[in-house]
Amino acid sequence: xxxxxxCQERNKxxxxxxxxxxxxxxxxxxxxxxxxxxxxxxxxxxSAPGSGxxxxxxxxxxxxxxxxxxxxxxxxxxxxxxxxxxxxxGVPVVQITTxxxxxxxxxxxHQAFHQLEEETFRLLFIxxxxxxxxxSSFDLxxxxxxxxxxxxxxxxxxxxxxxxxxxxxxxxxxxxxxxPYFDFDLEECKRLAWKINPQLxxxxxxxxxxxxxxxxxxxxxxxxxx
Amino acid sequence: xxxxxxCQERNKxxxxxxxxxxxxxxxxxxxxxxxxxxxxxxxxxxSAPGSGxxxxxxxxxxxxxxxxxxxxxxxxxxxxxxxxxxxxxGVPVVQITTxxxxxxxxxxxHQAFHQLEEETFRLLFIxxxxxxxxxSSFDLxxxxxxxxxxxxxxxxxxxxxxxxxxxxxxxxxxxxxxxPYFDFDLEECKRLAWKINPQLxxxxxxxxxxxxxxxxxxxxxxxxxx
Numbered sequence: 001x002x003x004x005x006x007c008q009e010r011n012k013x014x015x016x017x018x019x020x021x022x023x024x025x026x027x028x029x030x031x032x033x034x035x036x037x038x039x040x041x042x043x044x045x046x047s048a049p050g051s052g053x054x055x056x057x058x059x060x061x062x063x064x065x066x067x068x069x070x071x072x073x074x075x076x077x078x079x080x081x082x083x084x085x086x087x088x089x090g091v092p093v094v095q096i097t098t099x100x101x102x103x104x105x106x107x108x109x110h111q112a113f114h115q116l117e118e119e120t121f122r123l124l125f126i127x128x129x130x131x132x133x134x135x136s137s138f139d140l141x142x143x144x145x146x147x148x149x150x151x152x153x154x155x156x157x158x159x160x161x162x163x164x165x166x167x168x169x170x171x172x173x174x175x176x177x178x179x180p181y182f183d184f185d186l187e188e189c190k191r192l193a194w195k196i197n198p199q200l201x202x203x204x205x206x207x208x209x210x211x212x213x214x215x216x217x218x219x220x221x222x223x224x225x226x
Numbered sequence: 227x228x229x230x231x232x233c234q235e236r237n238k239x240x241x242x243x244x245x246x247x248x249x250x251x252x253x254x255x256x257x258x259x260x261x262x263x264x265x266x267x268x269x270x271x272x273s274a275p276g277s278g279x280x281x282x283x284x285x286x287x288x289x290x291x292x293x294x295x296x297x298x299x300x301x302x303x304x305x306x307x308x309x310x311x312x313x314x315x316g317v318p319v320v321q322i323t324t325x326x327x328x329x330x331x332x333x334x335x336h337q338a339f340h341q342l343e344e345e346t347f348r349l350l351f352i353x354x355x356x357x358x359x360x361x362s363s364f365d366l367x368x369x370x371x372x373x374x375x376x377x378x379x380x381x382x383x384x385x386x387x388x389x390x391x392x393x394x395x396x397x398x399x400x401x402x403x404x405x406p407y408f409d410f411d412l413e414e415c416k417r418l419a420w421k422i423n424p425q426l427x428x429x430x431x432x433x434x435x436x437x438x439x440x441x442x443x444x445x446x447x448x449x450x451x452x
Contacts, residue, residue, distance in 0.1 A: 012242060013242050013243075013246055016238060016239050016242055017239075020239055048274040048275045048276065048356065048358075048379075049274045049358050049379055049380075049383055049386065049387060050274065050375075050376075050378060050379025050380045050383065076386050077359060077386060077387055077388070077389065078385065078386055078387070078388055079382075079385050079386050081382055081385065081386065100359070100389050101359075102328065102357070102359035102360050129359065130274065130358065130359075130386070130387070131328070131357055131358070131359050131360075132274075132275050132356065132357070133303060133326070133327075133328035133355065133356075133357050133360070134328050134357075134359070134360065149276075150276075150378065152276060152376065152378035152379075152401070152404070153274075153275055153276025153378075154275075154276045156305075156307055157275055157276065159304065159305050159307065160275065160302050160303060160304055160305050160307065160356070161275060161303055161304070161356070162303070162304055163303065163326050175378070178378070178407065181404065181407060
């Protein structure tokens, strides 16, 4: 190893990160308690950019209209585009723009939740920053963690990004209307995901055609009735 | 603001991050010097997971065979899958598995480069971890930063993830053979990217059909002849 390969600061950084993750866990527990007291279930949606989180939320809002009142917290490095899309559906929404930061944390969600205090809802969707790596490390106080991979991204993603799957309860394989155009092996993708997390509930679906959406909606109906 | 919203450690974290970024810049400068002395040009490929970085490299290797000798450094949180794909093309390759970390840094690239010391090549492709956020902050010592967005991800990505575009010289819009199946506005995507970085060279292409690949290859040929 040559003289340039080390870095003295690395251990100090790891120590601070550990501390921050612990502080985040404390606040996540407080969020969880707050959500429980308010009688709502929270879902943390994690995926790469462009996997279709916002499109799925739009389809979910349309399908649950008049059945289950819901609210959304949107996370993005920049822009209010996603919040505008949700607001257009008549649903309470708060946009968190992280100013370039790569994930949401429990503190940001806590602050955003304050802005929803006047609203009444049973389901809270938290759309994380588009990133399949960093959001995995940060508990937001959610009841259910949902990880999404879209067909164009490729069926190898669970093997390459296992951390996103470890603590998830639901894995949505999105944009399955595109299966005919891609070399995406659905069974291989499921097998890789179950290898990491055998309890994972896997739902392939398309927000565009509605295929598979019934299973996702049943899951949400089951969740609020718990 | 309620009692749960602050975190004492945040300033300390920011300070250490600043220090690490500065240390990274020093080592990146050393990498750059090393690459120059070895008479090669290095490219840092940044995109979300599944944007087609490895497929583009496969197509590039096929097209440049016998013309420009090249080598590849692959970055992934886990697995050696991408390195195996490149190795099958008969090109020298080193896989960096970051163990979950969300980006490559100059130190990792420096160590990987040591493993290519016996090889002779003119172009070094560094495929970063699939992540459109964190890799943007870390100079690897590359000559050219290339950012990729694929058609299925959506044309709004430059606006949402501007940091990835700030320091890039080339923006590849990949998988353009899929334009008929997606609501992707090519002109809007270019406009958003140029708004962030007016010097950006934008090349729409498809590694599958070969459309637009000639412009990318011309860029690479121009780069090595500099």
